[in-house]
Structure formats: structure tokens, C-alpha cells
Amino acid sequence: MKKFSRSFSFAIKGLFEVFRSQRNFKIQTVFALTAFILAFTLNLDEGQILWITLSVSIVLILETVNTLIEKMMDLIHPHYNPVVGVIKDLGAAAVLIAATFSIVVAVVIFGGKVFNWPPKYGIIIGIAFIIFIMMGSLFKGREKNGR
Ligand SMILES: Nc1ncnc2c1ncn2[C@@H]1O[C@H](COP(=O)(O)OP(=O)(O)OP(=O)(O)O)[C@@H](O)[C@H]1O
Numbered sequence: 654m655k656k657f658s659r660s661f662s663f664a665i666k667g668l669f670e671v672f673r674s675q676r677n678f679k680i681q682t683v684f685a686l687t688a689f690i691l692a693f694t695l696n697l698d699e700g701q702i703l704w705i706t707l708s709v710s711i712v713l714i715l716e717t718v719n720t721l722i723e724k725m726m727d728l729i730h731p732h733y734n735p736v737v738g739v740i741k742d743l744g745a746a747a748v749l750i751a752a753t754f755s756i757v758v759a760v761v762i763f764g765g766k767v768f769n770w771p772p773k774y775g776i777i778i779g780i781a782f783i784i785f786i787m788m789g790s791l792f793k794g795r796e797k798n799g800r
Contacts, residue, residue, distance in 0.1 A: 671717050677748075678716050684755075685709040691763060701762045708755035715751045719744035749786065753779050 671678050688705050697705070722744040726737050757779040764770035 667717070671720050675716065675720055678713070678720070681709075681712050681716055681752075685713065688759065688763075695763070695766050697762065697766065701766075704758050704762060708751075708758040711751045712748070712755050715748045719748050749783075753782055756782050 672682065688709060692702050692705055723741055726740055730737050757775040760770065760778045761772045761775035764774055765772060
């Protein structure tokens with residue numbers, strides 16, 4: 654039992670570390686708490702609460718794994734390397750997919766409950782979010798190349 658609680662205390666240490674060092678994790682935590690407060694005040698049903706809990710958990714889990722990958726790569730290969738760049742980009746891509754999923758879930762559940770939006774709005778806003786991010790990185794790339 655002592656060993657069990659000790660491993661949990663290490664997990665809490667890790668949780669504090671990712672919260673302290675990652676700005677994105679802090680923002681995602683604020684979104685997660687807001688979603689839970691809304692779920693509570695809007696009296697969502699069992700299925701809706703489970704979908705919100707799933708999407709929030711996936712985002713926070715992948716942000717933690719992404720941080721783990723970044724730190725591991727910085728440790729084993731601190732210098733510039735295109736493969737390291739690809740590995741880190743893949744970790745970030747996993748977080749982006751999870752964030753898009755959570756946006757779709759939020760729009761379907763909260764949009765449906767508060768504004769009576771049809772569920773298909775979730776897909777439309779999810780795709781719009783991905784396009785917005787792609788455009789942003791395209792402009793950023795052009796700025797970098799001085800165009
Ligand atoms: N050693 C490296 N070699 C090549 N490209 C890298 C390297 N380190 C980072 N990059 C590129 O820079 C991007 C950002 O990496 P970084 O580790 O700074 O992540 P971050 O999300 O800004 O993390 P943090 O906010 O925790 O510093 C990566 O996705 C990758 O494209």
C-alpha cells in the first residue's frame with residue numbers, strides 16, 4: 654500500500670512539473686475546469702459528461718506525453734537535428750488532433766444545449782479550426798522566409 658501511494662506522489666510531482674513548465678497545459682486546464690463547471694451548471698446528462706471528460710483527458714494526457722518527448726529529445730540530442738524536429742512536430746500534431754476533437758465535442762454538446770445548434774456545426778467548426786491553424790503556420794513560414 655505504501656509503495657502504491659508513493660508512486661502516486663511521483664505522479665503528482667510530474668503533474669506539478671508539466672503544469673509549472675507548460676503554458677499550454679495551464680490554458681488547457683483552465684478550459685477543462687470551465688467545461689466541468691458548465692457541465693455542472695447546465696445539468697448535462699451522463700453521456701455528455703462522459704464525452705467531455707474523455708476529450709479533456711485526451712488533451713491533457715497528450716500534452717503531458719508531448720512534454721515528455723520534448724524533454725527526452727532535448728536530453729539525448731540537445732543540438733539541432735532535422736529528425737528531432739520531426740519527432741517534436743509529431744508530438745505537437747497529436748496534441749492538435751486531440752484539441753480539435755475536444756472543440757468538436759464542446760460545440761456539439763454546449764452549442765446544442767445553449768444555442769440549439771445542430772451537431773453538424775461541431776464538424777464545421779472543427780474543420781474551420783484546423784484551416785485557421787494551417788493558415789497561421791503558412792503565414793508564419795512566409796514571414797520567416799522574408800516574403
Ligand atoms: N533540436 C531540434 N532540432 C530541430 N528542430 C527542433 C529542435 N528543437 C525544436 N525544434 C523545432 O522547434 C519546434 C518547437 O520545439 P520546442 O522544443 O521549443 O517546443 P515548444 O512546443 O516550443 O516547447 P516549450 O514551449 O516546452 O519550449 C519543434 O516542433 C521543432 O519543429
